[in-house]
Amino acid sequence: MNSAIEISGLRKEYKGFTLRDVSFTLPQGFIMGLIGPNGAGKTTIIKLILNLIRRNAGDIKVFGLDAIKHEAEIKARIGFVHETPRFIEDATLKDIKLAIAPFYEKWDEKMFRSLISEFALPLEKKFKKLSHGMKMKLQIALALSHDADLLLMDEPTSGLDPVFRRELLEQLSGLMQNEQKAVLFSTHITSDLERTADYITFINDGEIVFSLPKDVIKEKWGIVKGAKELLLKKSRGMFKGVRETDFGFEALTDDIPSARREFDSGVVIERASIEDVMIFMDKGGDHA
Amino acid sequence: MDNVLEIKNLRKDYGDFRLKDVSFSVRRGYIMGLIGPNGAGKTTIIKLILNLIRRDGGDIRIFGLDNLKDEAAVKSRIGFVHDTPFFYERLRLKTIRAQIAPFYKDWDDALFHKLIGEFDLPPKKIFTKLSRGMKMKFALALALSHKADLILLDESTSGLDPVFRRELLAKLQGLIQDEKKSVLFSTHITSDLEKIADYVTFIRNGEIVFSAPMDETLATWSVVKAGNELLTEDNKRFFKGFRRREFSFEALTDNTGEAKRRFGGNAVFDKASLEDIMYYMTRGESHA
Amino acid sequence: MRNLILKDLVLHKKFLAVISLLYIAYMGIFGSRINSPRIFFLFSMIMSGIIPVLIFTREDKFKALSMTCSLPVSRRQIVLARYVLGWLLTLIIEVLMAGAVLLFPGSKLGPSDLLNLNMFVFALAMMTAILSILMPLLIRFGIAGIFVVAIGAQVLGIIVLSFRFKWNNILVALIAAMKSVFAFLSAGVDDPGRLALALAMICLVNLASIKCSEFLFRRKDV
Numbered sequence: 193m194n195s196a197i198e199i200s201g202l203r204k205e206y207k208g209f210t211l212r213d214v215s216f217t218l219p220q221g222f223i224m225g226l227i228g229p230n231g232a233g234k235t236t237i238i239k240l241i242l243n244l245i246r247r248n249a250g251d252i253k254v255f256g257l258d259a260i261k262h263e264a265e266i267k268a269r270i271g272f273v274h275e276t277p278r279f280i281e282d283a284t285l286k287d288i289k290l291a292i293a294p295f296y297e298k299w300d301e302k303m304f305r306s307l308i309s310e311f312a313l314p315l316e317k318k319f320k321k322l323s324h325g326m327k328m329k330l331q332i333a334l335a336l337s338h339d340a341d342l343l344l345m346d347e348p349t350s351g352l353d354p355v356f357r358r359e360l361l362e363q364l365s366g367l368m369q370n371e372q373k374a375v376l377f378s379t380h381i382t383s384d385l386e387r388t389a390d391y392i393t394f395i396n397d398g399e400i401v402f403s404l405p406k407d408v409i410k411e412k413w414g415i416v417k418g419a420k421e422l423l424l425k426k427s428r429g430m431f432k433g434v435r436e437t438d439f440g441f442e443a444l445t446d447d448i449p450s451a452r453r454e455f456d457s458g459v460v461i462e463r464a465s466i467e468d469v470m471i472f473m474d475k476g477g478d479h480a
Numbered sequence: 481m482d483n484v485l486e487i488k489n490l491r492k493d494y495g496d497f498r499l500k501d502v503s504f505s506v507r508r509g510y511i512m513g514l515i516g517p518n519g520a521g522k523t524t525i526i527k528l529i530l531n532l533i534r535r536d537g538g539d540i541r542i543f544g545l546d547n548l549k550d551e552a553a554v555k556s557r558i559g560f561v562h563d564t565p566f567f568y569e570r571l572r573l574k575t576i577r578a579q580i581a582p583f584y585k586d587w588d589d590a591l592f593h594k595l596i597g598e599f600d601l602p603p604k605k606i607f608t609k610l611s612r613g614m615k616m617k618f619a620l621a622l623a624l625s626h627k628a629d630l631i632l633l634d635e636s637t638s639g640l641d642p643v644f645r646r647e648l649l650a651k652l653q654g655l656i657q658d659e660k661k662s663v664l665f666s667t668h669i670t671s672d673l674e675k676i677a678d679y680v681t682f683i684r685n686g687e688i689v690f691s692a693p694m695d696e697t698l699a700t701w702s703v704v705k706a707g708n709e710l711l712t713e714d715n716k717r718f719f720k721g722f723r724r725r726e727f728s729f730e731a732l733t734d735n736t737g738e739a740k741r742r743f744g745g746n747a748v749f750d751k752a753s754l755e756d757i758m759y760y761m762t763r764g765e766s767h768a
Numbered sequence: 769m770r771n772l773i774l775k776d777l778v779l780h781k782k783f784l785a786v787i788s789l790l791y792i793a794y795m796g797i798f799g800s801r802i803n804s805p806r807i808f809f810l811f812s813m814i815m816s817g818i819i820p821v822l823i824f825t826r827e828d829k830f831k832a833l834s835m836t837c838s839l840p841v842s843r844r845q846i847v848l849a850r851y852v853l854g855w856l857l858t859l860i861i862e863v864l865m866a867g868a869v870l871l872f873p874g875s876k877l878g879p880s881d882l883l884n885l886n887m888f889v890f891a892l893a894m895m896t897a898i899l900s901i902l903m904p905l906l907i908r909f910g911i912a913g914i915f916v917v918a919i920g921a922q923v924l925g926i927i928v929l930s931f932r933f934k935w936n937n938i939l940v941a942l943i944a945a946m947k948s949v950f951a952f953l954s955a956g957v958d959d960p961g962r963l964a965l966a967l968a969m970i971c972l973v974n975l976a977s978i979k980c981s982e983f984l985f986r987r988k989d990v
Contacts, residue, residue: 217573230613245989268840280779291775
């Protein structure tokens with residue numbers, strides 16, 4: 193299996209924030225969701241992959257090639273969507289396409305036209321007149337119109353309604369039928385990931401917390417809820433995050449079978465949603 | 481039954497888009513979610529409530545007052561968070577506060593400072609240097625600091641991570657319970673609404689599709705999945721929207737009881753999420 | 769590279785059209801009132817040399833650089849394309865300005881004034897001076913780069929004037945040196961030796977500037 197993206201030991205230093213020791217792999221043919229609180233480093237990682245910012249240390253390989261040495265070659269196969277879409281404000285969408293399409297050998301004009309009409313984007317309109325959602329749709333249309341092997345998308349669905357989001361995600365899933373494609377997208381809307389992602393990478397405060405197949409999370413991660421007394425000191429260590437309320441506790445475990453054994457009865461164990469995982473691991477309270 | 485917001489037969493004509501006969505109410509002490517595809521009219525309704533645009537017909541009463549005749553009185557009790565917070569970009573947060581506070585006789589400075597402390601917003605920071613999430617938080621702090629009785633949120637949570645969104649939702653719920661405030665919350669992140677909204681109003685193409693209690697909605701609507709042979713003309717008319725796949729179909733019904741009677745064990749029934757409802761009613765075929 | 773140049777031309781076409789027309793018209797009027805070709809080239813070169821700079825600052829203003837850098841091009845190509853576009857635009861607009869002057873009724877300058885080798889080399893030298901200095905600054909500081917030059921020059925002037933008595937000897941020597949350099953340069957390029965030297969220097973300065981810009985741009989976080 194080839195890797196679409198291979199990152200190891202990535203480091204980027206800013207005043208007041210450092211991305212450190214970031215390593216993960218995205219195999220071809222899969223969709224990876226990148227999640228994390230605001231400011232955790234998601235955009236930084238995507239910018240580093242695109243060499244928009246310089247890394248302080250580490251390696252990034254895309255399609256097996258070094259991301260800096262083979263920059264142009266790699267980018268010809270990447271469709272990107274930035275968190276904040278920026279183009280020359282008074283250019284029309286038509287002009288933008290005219291300016292960008294020639295850069296891509298595999299540009300598919302028919303595909304672009306069909307996407308534009310599906311997204312209801314007025315080609316004659318100036319970029320500055322579009323709403324945020326429409327600007328995102330424009331980026332998505334551009335990214336999907338040159339048969340890219342890797343889609344790198346930073347919050348592509350923010351500002352878009354659930355209907356469009358679902359269709360986009362279905363389209364992405366459809367793309368994955370071709371084993372040579374891959375998608376990495378960061379999002380705050382974890383419900384989207386529940387449906388489509390194959391892998392989930394969680395980054396917090398500049399560090400990778402985990403990078404796992406979604407199925408593992410779905411099957412083995414759970415929320416244990418029970419009365420306070422049951423939360424003995426020795427049990428805390430087994431949890432990834434604990435919250436205590438006046439009435440009891442809720443804790444995140446990455447090993448439901450063990451938790452079941454530990455607590456026998458007297459607790460309720462529910463499957464953890466991706467959002468639960470983020471919340472418990474971000475402000476997990478205390479754990480030994 | 482005390483309605484904090486009452487909209488009757490609201491009309492607005494934009495030529496290619498029309499808001500027609502919009503009527504719904506928000507009860508005091510409850511949270512109502514407003515959902516609908518992009519361009520359906522959600523922002524238009526909110527702008528009409530705030531009299532930012534002129535209506536072509538209908539009535540809007542807030543706190544029992546007419547929103548046009550008693551505009552100032554009404555607005556002093558409304559907290560509004562826009563989807564793109566507009567403030568003078570280059571001012572510091574504390575300067576912006578100093579500009580806004582004098583407009584509200586119920587401005588609570590202590591509360592404001594408590595909120596920006598909670599949200600981690602340094603008062604000396606320049607607005608434009610904040611991330612999108614932090615800008616939202618600031619706008620929210622301002623909106624909450626003058627003891628508004630009705631809080632309007634227009635896509636305020638897009639771009640915010642799940643951790644913060646959950647905190648925000650908890651905060652809104654706290655406001656409702658403790659202080660009998662009311663919230664009208666338009667958002668694309670329907671999973672958030674499912675967690676806290678008491679009522680939900682679905683608008684599509686300028687018309688209200690339904691406005692109902694949340695738990696009732698989630699209980700009576702479901703997604704039916706069955707083999708295509710069950711997709712008869714009669715059944716098509718029964719559904720609110722359906723998608724046909726290669727061998728099976730998925731369909732939305734607002735009458736789970738009847739659906740179970742019709743299909744019994746031959747179909748799989750899933751509770752419909754708000755997203756499902758939006759999706760099938762917007763993109764699904766309908767012969768109703 | 770061609771794509772990069774075309775991209776900028778397409779995206780900024782309206783701005784380019786308006787600004788160019790304005791400048792050309794202005795220069796036509798201005799140029800018709802003077803009788804020194806050198807003055808004409810001095811002013812027109814500054815104006816036409818600024819046009820590509822304005823385009824690059826627009827990209828900075830709209831923060832569209834991250835978009836450009838995400839396209840399948842290397843940083844080096846982006847820098848080179850800027851220089852090529854800069855040269856092309858300036859030369860074309862300069863030609864149009866010269867044409868406007870020649871055609872403007874009542875113009876005191878004639879073809880022989882404008883269309884000679886000395887003036888051509890002079891124009892190239894002016895262009896080089898403007899672009900070579902501004903480009904690296906633009907890349908490093910964005911729009912602020914222009915202010916670095918403008919304000920920096922002002923500040924330098926103020927300092928020099930303030931200390932002119934204290935530094936009298938140094939200043940006198942400097943001015944004398946500059947005088948002789950100008951004299952040397954203004955002697956014209958009538959003989960092939962001088963022409964070759966002039967062109968070589970122009971090329972060198974451009975190359976140095978390009979190398980500097982590449983270096984700076986490679987390190988720039990967009």
